[in-house]
Amino acid sequence: MSPTGTEDDVAAIAKRWKNKRGSLIMALHGLQDRYGYVPREAAMSLGEQMDVPLARIYEVLTFYNYFRLKSPGKHVVSVCMGTACYLKGAPQLLSRASEELGIKPGETTADGEFHLQVVRCVGCCGLAPVVTVNAKLLAKVTGESLEAHLLTPTTAEDGKA
Amino acid sequence: MIQATINSLPVEVAPGATILDAARQVSVHIPTLCKHPDLEATAACGICIVRVAGSTKMLRACCTPVEADMEITTEDPEIIQVRRTVVEMILSRHPNECLTCGRNQNCELQTIAADFGLREICLDSIVPDLPIDNSTRAITLDPRKCISCGRCIQVCQQIQDVWALSFLQRGIDTRIAAAGDISLADSPCVRCGQCSAHCPTGAIVEYDETQEVWDKLLDPDAFCVAQLAPAVRVAIGEAFGFPVGTNLTGKTYAALRRMGFKAVFDTNFGADLTVMEEAHEFVGRFTNAKSVLPLITTCCPSWVDFMEKFHDDMIPHFSSCKSPQAMVGALAKTYYAEKMGLDPAKVYVVSVMPCTAKKFEIIRSKEMHSSGFWDVDVSLTTRELARMIKQSGINFRVLAEEQPDHLLGAYTGAGTIFGATGGVMEAALRTSYYLMTGENPARLEFLKTRGLDGVKEGKFDIAGKEIRFAVAHGLGNVETVLTKVREARDAGTEPPYHFIEVMACPGGCVGGGGQPYGVTDNLRAKRAAGLYQDDQAGLWRCAHENPYIQKLYEDFLGEPLGEKSEQLLHTSYHPRPTYRR
Ligand code: SF4
Ligand code: SF4
Ligand code: SF4
Numbered sequence: 090m091s092p093t094g095t096e097d098d099v100a101a102i103a104k105r106w107k108n109k110r111g112s113l114i115m116a117l118h119g120l121q122d123r124y125g126y127v128p129r130e131a132a133m134s135l136g137e138q139m140d141v142p143l144a145r146i147y148e149v150l151t152f153y154n155y156f157r158l159k160s161p162g163k164h165v166v167s168v169c170m171g172t173a174c175y176l177k178g179a180p181q182l183l184s185r186a187s188e189e190l191g192i193k194p195g196e197t198t199a200d201g202e203f204h205l206q207v208v209r210c211v212g213c214c215g216l217a218p219v220v221t222v223n224a225k226l227l228a229k230v231t232g233e234s235l236e237a238h239l240l241t242p243t244t245a246e247d248g249k250a
Numbered sequence: 251m252i253q254a255t256i257n258s259l260p261v262e263v264a265p266g267a268t269i270l271d272a273a274r275q276v277s278v279h280i281p282t283l284c285k286h287p288d289l290e291a292t293a294a295c296g297i298c299i300v301r302v303a304g305s306t307k308m309l310r311a312c313c314t315p316v317e318a319d320m321e322i323t324t325e326d327p328e329i330i331q332v333r334r335t336v337v338e339m340i341l342s343r344h345p346n347e348c349l350t351c352g353r354n355q356n357c358e359l360q361t362i363a364a365d366f367g368l369r370e371i372c373l374d375s376i377v378p379d380l381p382i383d384n385s386t387r388a389i390t391l392d393p394r395k396c397i398s399c400g401r402c403i404q405v406c407q408q409i410q411d412v413w414a415l416s417f418l419q420r421g422i423d424t425r426i427a428a429a430g431d432i433s434l435a436d437s438p439c440v441r442c443g444q445c446s447a448h449c450p451t452g453a454i455v456e457y458d459e460t461q462e463v464w465d466k467l468l469d470p471d472a473f474c475v476a477q478l479a480p481a482v483r484v485a486i487g488e489a490f491g492f493p494v495g496t497n498l499t500g501k502t503y504a505a506l507r508r509m510g511f512k513a514v515f516d517t518n519f520g521a522d523l524t525v526m527e528e529a530h531e532f533v534g535r536f537t538n539a540k541s542v543l544p545l546i547t548t549c550c551p552s553w554v555d556f557m558e559k560f561h562d563d564m565i566p567h568f569s570s571c572k573s574p575q576a577m578v579g580a581l582a583k584t585y586y587a588e589k590m591g592l593d594p595a596k597v598y599v600v601s602v603m604p605c606t607a608k609k610f611e612i613i614r615s616k617e618m619h620s621s622g623f624w625d626v627d628v629s630l631t632t633r634e635l636a637r638m639i640k641q642s643g644i645n646f647r648v649l650a651e652e653q654p655d656h657l658l659g660a661y662t663g664a665g666t667i668f669g670a671t672g673g674v675m676e677a678a679l680r681t682s683y684y685l686m687t688g689e690n691p692a693r694l695e696f697l698k699t700r701g702l703d704g705v706k707e708g709k710f711d712i713a714g715k716e717i718r719f720a721v722a723h724g725l726g727n728v729e730t731v732l733t734k735v736r737e738a739r740d741a742g743t744e745p746p747y748h749f750i751e752v753m754a755c756p757g758g759c760v761g762g763g764g765q766p767y768g769v770t771d772n773l774r775a776k777r778a779a780g781l782y783q784d785d786q787a788g789l790w791r792c793a794h795e796n797p798y799i800q801k802l803y804e805d806f807l808g809e810p811l812g813e814k815s816e817q818l819l820h821t822s823y824h825p826r827p828t829y830r831r
């Protein structure tokens with residue numbers, strides 16, 4: 090599987106937008122929201138599931154300045170702000186991460202190590218609050234566990250934690 | 251019919267005809283650049299603008315349909331000024347490298363620039379700094395020379411259904427690139443070269459290997475031999491001012507010898523041999539109830555590549571026969587070397603093909619090394635051979651015709667028609683009929699296999715059994731045929747066909763990606779007609795009648811599908827799922 094996300098996430102996005110007119114761009118927004126950029130593997134997988142050739146996807150991706158094709162930071166920290174996570178303390182986690190890294194959501198640290206962003210429900214509400222660091226999903230995150238992860242980030246390909 | 255006027259000349263056209271069509275009809279010239287006669291208008295360049303009375307806008311002639319009573323003006327000082335500016339803009343973004351470009355003197359942009367007689371470019375020159383992509387070793391993509399006409403994309407996406415090319419970014423930053431901005435070799439590209447055959451400039455050309463061949467021709471140790479593919483003989487003349495479709499087999503043999511080749515073979519001989527093997531394979535499968543049918547032809551490496559990438563469930567249907575070029579290569583370094591007492595290590599096989607994918611075919615699998623060496627060393631396109639003949643200074647037009655080296659050079663009409671879509675099917679049916687009945691069919695022409703319809707279907711009766719066949723060309727046409735096969739397979743019903751021929755290039759190899767430029771259906775038909783004439787005029791018209799093929803089996807191979815044939819003339823196929831569209 091892709092080093093930057095889980096197939097499930099791409100599948101959910103593909104399913105949501107498949108067979109709807111003009112939906113490719115929305116699906117690509119979905120990918121970027123999820124990963125902070127559009128990883129090639131995710132784009133390929135999306136194309137396959139939505140039955141859109143990769144050539145077309147890249148036409149769209151490079152046409153708009155909005156899309157990022159490279160990871161904005163080595164570690165993309167996504168704090169889930171979906172309802173479940175929100176209720177279980179995501180806002181506090183976000184400020185903690187913001188403080189720790191010295192950047193606001195949507196920004197990248199000067200050394201390019203971290204990019205912080207907010208995402209909508211990543212579909213693991215049972216594990217709320219959830220934070221992902223690249224492909225790694227951190228469950229039931231506390232301020233302490235988040236801080237520990239930011240100090241020694243692991244972004245192994247294991248997908249789900 | 252619709253009536254209008256162009257520069258006050260009355261013109262009458264069918265509904266849907268564009269202003270450009272109408273202008274051509276009354277011999278009015280409108281300059282064009284992005285429009286290719288073979289393709290839908292992409293309307294990208296803006297050179298073809300004209301004025302229509304009552305409209306303040308200038309309209310693009312290539313994509314504007316004629317309307318009733320239009321009064322069209324194709325030239326006035328303002329129109330000419332705008333066109334000049336368009337040309338200047340394109341040139342300001344184009345590298346000034348004509349003298350060393352693969353398209354020098356054969357470039358549509360150069361022609362336009364010459365027609366407009368520009369003496370200086372008043373705009374700042376900004377040539378994008380983009381790398382050349384040679385990764386396929388079949389075509390060379392130099393995105394700096396791209397004028398964003400969109401032809402290659404239309405060909406690759408719509409006609410070939412490969413989706414290996416697309417534009418990236420937009421506006422002034424627009425650039426042509428392999429899908430997903432990777433190298434072409436990592437993209438789904440099947441190396442058919444149709445993009446290169448349609449590109450107006452030197453942005454996509456064949457991967458040039460002429461220097462390697464010159465080096466070998468200079469090497470006193472090398473025994474250089476050449477082989478000439480069916481479709482080359484009826485197209486090479488276009489580079490020397492012959493009428494389209496002129497059969498120049500004898501002159502091309504002579505030119506190859508003048509250039510220093512010690513023996514000249516004919517891929518048509520290999521095609522006859524392919525027919526022998528493939529017809530035996532077909533009859534074997536057809537008469538054995540348990541075999542997998544339909545059988546699908548595999549002479550075209552782009553088709554093979556396409557199938558391995560996108561249709562690998564068809565592998566059991568694929569004929570195991572190598573292509574004619576590969577067969578001649580394998581025999582040159584075994585049978586021929588043995589007969590002539592040559593060291594096969596010194597035999598250097600150069601094939602001349604209408605095709606860029608043949609450059610890839612010669613290294614596509616380990617079976618291409620069946621002689622103990624790479625069976626074919628270099629595969630040149632028709633365009634490269636034409637260039638080499640010009641470099642030699644040979645006066646091609648007046649060359650006396652010569653004969654091939656018969657051991658691997660004598661051919662029948664069956665071999666020669668391989669170059670046109672449907673030809674492989676026709677040739678294989680002739681010999682299958684013979685194999686099943688002991689005699690030749692009363693009528694050798696199978697007209698249903700001929701012509702330029704994208705998919706051709708037919709039935710043929712051999713000894714009371716019905717053989718259903720389909721012929722597809724242009725990879726975009728394959729899907730419909732394969733869908734029928736899959737439907738029958740999944741439903742467990744009788745297959746819709748017993749035999750399928752596929753060629754990647756529209757028109758088959760006569761329209762190959764390595765052939766002279768400017769191809770249209772009209773040209774394809776004329777080139778094919780040249781081959782059918784060659785067939786008609788020949789002494790033998792069925793592969794099994796070729797005395798040199800008979801001799802080859804007697805002296806060397808044994809029998810079709812025998813042990814030696816299997817080792818030298820057959821191959822295998824492997825799924826390549828990592829390449830995604
Ligand atoms: S060679 Fe054929 S498949 Fe490859 S990019 Fe060109 S048109 Fe597409
Ligand atoms: S590469 Fe050639 S055919 Fe393709 S868009 Fe550029 S100029 Fe046109
Ligand atoms: S149809 Fe002929 S020229 Fe075209 S890719 Fe296939 S073998 Fe080559």
Ligand code: FES
Nearest residue numbers: 169171174213214
């Ligand atoms: S709300 Fe965070 S995972 Fe669903």
Ligand code: FES
Nearest residue numbers: 284295296298312
């Ligand atoms: S030829 Fe009409 S827009 Fe290019």
